[in-house]
Amino acid sequence: KAGVTQTPRYLIKTRGQQVTLSCSPISGHRSVSWYQQTPGQGLQFLFEYFSETQRNKGNFPGRFSGRQFSNSRSEMNVSTLELGDSALYLCASRSAGGALSGELFFGEGSRLTVL
Amino acid sequence: ELKVEQNPLFLSMQEGKNYTIYCNYSTTSDRLYWYRQDPGKSLESLFVLLSNGAVKQEGRLMASLDTKARLSTLHITAAVHDLSATYFCALRGDYKLSFGAGTTVTVRA
Numbered sequence: 489k490a491g492v493t494q495t496p497r498y499l500i501k502t503r504g505q506q507v508t509l510s511c512s513p514i515s516g517h518r519s520v521s522w523y524q525q526t527p528g529q530g531l532q533f534l535f536e537y538f539s540e541t542q543r544n545k546g547n548f549p550g551r552f553s554g555r556q557f558s559n560s561r562s563e564m565n566v567s568t569l570e571l572g573d574s575a576l577y578l579c580a581s582r583s584a585g586g587a588l589s590g591e592l593f594f595g596e597g598s599r600l601t602v603l
Numbered sequence: 604e605l606k607v608e609q610n611p612l613f614l615s616m617q618e619g620k621n622y623t624i625y626c627n628y629s630t631t632s633d634r635l636y637w638y639r640q641d642p643g644k645s646l647e648s649l650f651v652l653l654s655n656g657a658v659k660q661e662g663r664l665m666a667s668l669d670t671k672a673r674l675s676t677l678h679i680t681a682a683v684h685d686l687s688a689t690y691f692c693a694l695r696g697d698y699k700l701s702f703g704a705g706t707t708v709t710v711r712a
Contacts, residue, residue, distance in 0.1 A: 521699065533699040
């Protein structure tokens with residue numbers, strides 16, 4: 489069974505640009521969430537989506553946005569990049585039932601560097 | 604807002620000895636997670652604890668949950684080098700995980 493797939497794995501952008509990150513959840517998982525990891529702030533919640541609906545959003549500026557498609561794939565977008573947006577962006581998918589109900593599985597992450 | 608506090612933040616272990624990582628949290632939650640992260644890698648799920656008194660074990664790692672004390676512990680038995688990593692606890696609430704700061708574990712000979 490394929491795991492959570494995130495693309496791209498690494499990217500370098502300059503200040504002011506925008507970036508789109510993609511996440512394909514485990515087959516059958518309808519919940520996708522995003523987290524930002526930085527050395528200074530640790531792991532911080534960005535968004536959670538279930539069946540194309542955003543159920544919660546973290547305390548990030550409006551430059552951070554996301555969406556989920558009907559096939560459960562999700563994208564997040566960061567506009568007008570700042571140096572502080574350099575981070576590892578992690579996507580997780582969650583099963584809704586069965587023996588592994590509620591367990592979150594994380595992708596390998598997209599490492600963004602803003603110059 | 605749910606706050607999660609881990610300690611210690613850094614733990615230098617000697618091979619063969621036993622150690623414990625503590626995770627305290629501020630409000631009730633329906634599940635607690637433990638994750639492992641190797642440098643430059645993603646988060647690997649170790650345990651999901653659902654109820655008071657839950658205990659799970661995998662190899663040299665054992666996690667327990669005391670919901671009344673709002674405390675979870677991750678016990679490491681007879682540490683080996685392969686256990687060097689950063690360990691996070693996290694609690695689920697309001698459709699998100701709130702993570703502790705992580706405990707960076709180094710196992711020395």
